[in-house]
Amino acid sequence: MTKQRKLVVVGIFGTRLDAGHAKSRWNRWRPTVSVCQHEDLLVDRLELIHQPGEEAVADTLVRDIASVSPETEVRLHPLKFNDAWDFEEVFAALHHWSRGMNFRPDTEDYLIHITTGSHVQQICLFLLAESRHIPGQLLQSSPPLRAAEATGAYRIIDLDLSKYDALATRFAEEQQEGLSFLKSGIETRSRTFNTLIERIERVAIASSAPLLITGPTGAGKSQLAARIFELKRRRGQVRGSFVEVNCATLRGDQAMSSLFGHAKGAFTGATTPRAGLLMAADQGILFLDEIGELGRDEQATLLRAIEEKRFLPVGCDRETASDFQLIAGTNRDLAADVHAGRFREDLLARINLWTFRLPALAERREDIEPNIQYELDRYAARTGQQVTINKEARQKFLQFAQSPAATWSANFRDLNAAITRMATLAPSGRITTDEVHDEIARLESAWQFSGSDSGKSSRDDLSLLVELLGDEKVATIDLFDRAQLAAVVRICRESASLSDAGRKLFAISRLAKSQPNDADRLRKFLARFELSWTDFAASR
Incomplete structure (x- = not known):
């Protein structure tokens, strides 16, 4: 019993x-x-x-x-x-x-x-x-x-x-809504990017500490900051405004005044008092894009404003209070700027508690396809004109956009401009292969003459590899191997024979060998990438 x-x-x-x-x-x-x-x-x-x-x-x-x-x-x-x-x-x-x-x-x-x-x-x-x-x-x-x-x-x-499936489902749905909102509703496919957004969502909801968003120009830092603000506003975590400022536009005496405000008569032309951007962000979020462009004086005042929520406007003898959350953006290496004396070490230590790097578009090419439709929707919202892209044109553009030949040096700004141009020129509101062909030529021309000589050399190497191996094959080669192979290919194209190219490539190591076989070493290296000397003979 x-x-x-x-x-x-x-x-x-x-x-x-x-x-x-x-x-x-x-x-x-x-x-x-x-x-x-x-x-x-x-x-x-x-x-x-x-x-x-x-x-x-x-x-x-x-x-x-x-x-x-x-x-x-x-x-x-x-x-x-x-x-x-x-x-x-x-x-x-x-x-x-x-x-x-x-x-x-x-x-x-x-x-x-x-x-x-x-x-x-x-x-x-x-x-x-x-x-x-x-x-x-x-x-x-x-x-x-x-x-x-x-x-x-x-x-x-x-x-x-665990017994309350409906409750657990509700929390999961709420989190997914937050993630989708931060991604502007785009069904992104990059696992690395999706993991990054999940981490940002958790931190944004749980913390009011400063956030530092790094990444190349055009990677979407400003848009992400605005989305973080809107997400926190929907959750009732901020009551104030979203204030955005590009620090690269702040210069001289006007920088301090723009950020921290000034009293009447503080300097020539200050005929009325000014509250400043930090005050405008009270109870909200202040997004300082390109924070690395701030001067040292502005950096010092900003540090105190972050830590104590108080600062002294220009020409005032009484402090002002503003309770804001800071989101900083930069495409610079702030640690290197600290070492060079351009950025305060204590300010960097204060703002990099949560640092997130947005990848370049070229690092997440699998997300280009869903972003095409997003850009078409944005175009429709701006112009009131609904534009589509036919299947063949979409495939042709994607084949180029996802290949190593597309550098996307301006990231999403390049993609937005490309879609905008094709949509504007599309006959009867439908993008065809003709518009795609013209746009690819336009992008290739723009990328060829932009950037530094080293960047141009890198693109030339990439074009040469694509010419020899094709887009799909080059896309499967690691960047490390791609750089090495590009150097070998240049030497082979400039050499009269396989042995001649081998002597140039192995000029140092061959001195230590009594019977060097440079041609065989080079042949085996090329074979790794399914290349042979005849490929270069044909190209010449």
Whole structure:
């Protein structure tokens, strides 16, 4: 025969609700007594916590429970609380008490009564139940609706959230909505980028500390900052405005005035006072794009404004307060700028608690396809004209856009401009292969003459490899191997024979060999990439 499990209730003596000596105490609802009066809730044992010095009223409560529920054993636990509203003290005391209890969940069921005691004590019992220090469910009792009833009602709350599929699904959907919002609704495919956005979403919701967003120009730093603000605004975490400023446009005396404001007459032309951008961002978010362009004076004042939320406007003798969250953006290596003396080390230390690098478009080519439709939608919103792209044209553009030949040096600005041009020129609102062909030529021409000589050399090498191996083959080669192969290819094209190219390529190492076979070494290297000397002979 299976032994019946006992039901144990853990609670705190209510000095106001549970107390009483006079007969009139039976005319009012007392939570701890009522818990033991329900016919469908048979309490075998009550573990009751009380303050030292309350023994007399607690003993009366024990006798009253015995009179209405003789089968209930009551155990009193004196526990000292100097301040029942001090969270740290209350939690420490209850935590220590729970660890000293010999709970036996294998043979007993536990209910934690959270109706009596201070709100802080109730919260601490909830936390101890959630952490399983007290291995039970919550018990909430309520007074009767009519005075004639004495027992009132009760409800048992199960903290096992795994049972609440709908609740778990709701949290998951809310998170997915946040992620989709940060990505502008684009179904991005880059695993690295998606992981980055997930991390940004978690930090943005949980923290108001400064965020530093790095990445090349055109990678989407400004758009992401605006999305973070809107996400926090929807969650009720900011009440102010989103204030964006490109620090590269701030120069000279006007920089301090623009950021921190000025008093009337602070300098020539200051005919009226100015609040400044930091003040405009109060209770909101300040996005300082290209923060590395700020001068040293502005950096020092900004550091204090971040740390103390206070700053001194130009020409003022009284400080101004502004509670804003900072998001900083840069395409520079701020650590290198610190080493060179261009950026304050203490400011960098303050803003790089959370640093996120947005990858260049060329690093996430799998996301180009979903961004094509996004750019077409943006074009329609701007112009009111709905433009589509036919299947053949889409495939042709994607083949080029995802190949190494497309450098996307301006990142999404290049993509936006390309889609805008094709949509504008599209006959009857439909982009065809003709528009795609013209746009590819335009992009190749623009990229060929942009950037430095080293960048042009890199693009020339890439074009040469594409010519020899094709787009798809080059796309499978690591950047390290691609750079090495490009150097070999240049030497081979400039050499009269395989042996001649080998002597140039292995001029140093061949000196250490008595019988060098440079041609064979080069042949084996080329074979790794399915190339042979005849490929270069044909190209010449």
